[in-house]
Amino acid sequence: MTSIKRHKTLAKFAKDNNINDTEIARVVTVHKDRYIIQDENSALKAEITGNIRFTAQSGADFPTVGDWVRFTKMDDENAIILELFPRFSLLQRQAVGKHGDVQLIAANVDTAFIVQAVGHDFNPNRLERYLAICYAGNINPVLILSKTDLVEKSECLKLIDEVKNRLKNIKTIALSNETKEGIDLLKTELETSRTYCFLGSSGVGKSTIINQLLNKQILETRTISESTSKGRHTTSHRELFVLENKSIVIDTPGMRELGVTDSSEGLEMTFDDIADLADECKFSDCSHTSESGCAVLNAVENGNLSEESFENYLKLKREQEHFSSTVYEKRRRDKEFGKMIKSVLNEKKRSKPR
Numbered sequence: 197m198t199s200i201k202r203h204k205t206l207a208k209f210a211k212d213n214n215i216n217d218t219e220i221a222r223v224v225t226v227h228k229d230r231y232i233i234q235d236e237n238s239a240l241k242a243e244i245t246g247n248i249r250f251t252a253q254s255g256a257d258f259p260t261v262g263d264w265v266r267f268t269k270m271d272d273e274n275a276i277i278l279e280l281f282p283r284f285s286l287l288q289r290q291a292v293g294k295h296g297d298v299q300l301i302a303a304n305v306d307t308a309f310i311v312q313a314v315g316h317d318f319n320p321n322r323l324e325r326y327l328a329i330c331y332a333g334n335i336n337p338v339l340i341l342s343k344t345d346l347v348e349k350s351e352c353l354k355l356i357d358e359v360k361n362r363l364k365n366i367k368t369i370a371l372s373n374e375t376k377e378g379i380d381l382l383k384t385e386l387e388t389s390r391t392y393c394f395l396g397s398s399g400v401g402k403s404t405i406i407n408q409l410l411n412k413q414i415l416e417t418r419t420i421s422e423s424t425s426k427g428r429h430t431t432s433h434r435e436l437f438v439l440e441n442k443s444i445v446i447d448t449p450g451m452r453e454l455g456v457t458d459s460s461e462g463l464e465m466t467f468d469d470i471a472d473l474a475d476e477c478k479f480s481d482c483s484h485t486s487e488s489g490c491a492v493l494n495a496v497e498n499g500n501l502s503e504e505s506f507e508n509y510l511k512l513k514r515e516q517e518h519f520s521s522t523v524y525e526k527r528r529r530d531k532e533f534g535k536m537i538k539s540v541l542n543e544k545k546r547s548k549p550r
Contacts, residue, residue, distance in 0.1 A: 218235070218236075219268070219278075220235065220264060220265075220266060220281075221233035221234055221235040221242075221265055221275070222234050222262070222263065222264050223259050223260065223261055223262065223264075223265060223303075224239065224261065225261065225434070225435045226259070226260055226261050226434050226435075229243070229244075230243070231244070231259060233267060233275060233277065240269070240273060240275040241274050241275070242265075242267060242276065242277050243274075243276060243277065244258070245276055248277065248279075254297050254298055255288075255298045256286070256298050256300060257280075259280055260300035260301070260302060260434070261302050261303070261436050261446050261448075262302045262393075262436060262446060263280055263281070263283065263304065265277045265278070265279060265281065266278045266279040266281065283303045283304055284304055284334065285304055285305050285306070285333050285334040285335045286303050286304075286333045287300070287301035287303070287308065287335060287395075288329065288333065288457060289451070290456065301393070301448055301451075302393045302446045305335050305392065305393045306390040307337070307338055307385070307390070308326075308330045308336070308337050308392070308393045308394075308395055309338050309339075309382075309392060309405075310323060310326045310330070310337055310339050310340065311340045311342050311395065311396035311400045311402050312339065312341060312396060312397075312400060313341075313342045313343040313346075313396075314341050314342070314343055314346060314351070314352055314355055315343065315347050315351075316343070316346075316399075316400075317396070317399075318341070320358065320359070320362055320363075320504070320508075321504070322397075323339065323363070324363070324466055324505070324512070325512065327363070327366065327462075327465075327466040328462040328463050328465075328466045328512060329456060329457070329462060330462070331461065331462040331465035331466055332457065332461060332462025335393075337366060338366070338368075338369065338385065339367065339368045340368075340382070340405070341355060341368060341369070341371065342371050342372070342373065342396075342400055342401040343400070343401060344370045344378070345372040345374045345375050345377075356368055361502075362502055362505055364469075365468070369382055369385075371405070373401050373404045373405060373408060379405075379408050379409075382405070382409070383409065386409070386439065386441060386445075387443055388441055388442045388443055389442055389443065390443055390444070391436075391443075391444040391445075391446065392443065392444065393445070393446040393448065394406060394448060395448060396450065397450045397451065398449070398450025399450065400450070402447060402448070402450075403447055406437065406445055409439055410437060410439065411440070434446060434447065435447050456512055456515055456516050456519070457519055460516060463512055463513060467505070467509045469501060470492055470501070470506065473491045473492045473495050474492060476491035477489060477491045478490070484506075484510070485510070
């Protein structure tokens, strides 16, 4: 793999903390608890220290693809990750089946390409979910409408208009892996040394797009199932690649569940029209559900705000608030458990014979 240029914020952090260049690498592959890291010279298999594992408060404390880390070599092929460097952006979702915890998708990403296939996978509600986690993670989102060769051009233009009407601030690229239409436009978005992540359901064409950008058939690809209209999993882990122009792309597994976390900022930026209207509500703590003088409800009734988008906003807001309360409760229990352990240890010390 080509060497990876470091982000300017990392260079400053390393300088301020007297970290030698030979100790710095980037996580390029994650497969469960196994990592591949890339330094200036080579790729190494890596594990984390016991200290990182046992001091982690949540999934966010573990390395993910795109992370910069401090490491030490064990031999020519293996290394130990000693420390994670501060992230300037982070993509994460609610961990599936783990209440109050998060699952990391990628770190230190500049732009996320959200891929939805026309005719099968296009879903504005789900798109708003992706936007919420991107904005919450300080990442610029771009929508890719893939597989445009499967529909008439008029239908594709209709979908683009639908996106513009509902989500006015998101850039959209229509693309076909079969005809190659849109690939050159996508390439113009990729800047040297910047990091890009591809997000989307299984089967929408993420891996095929990355193969096009790499000019190689590196990633295995499959199509959407014709019988179920659902994607079939191909990518099973997250992986980072360096393109010829030295821009960096990250492939991710398809995600059927995409729960938002406790960041309210992501929702406010996704539904900025609702946030603007909320300033005009009669009550500062308006819930936008039944209050008189609610500017948001008035906009829905007058047709100035999409009812479907508003209902999706309320759903995501409830989800975000529930996650926040779950995190608070989890931290409270952990704190009480820590106090109990400390009390038991102190009692043992006092009862020791002198």
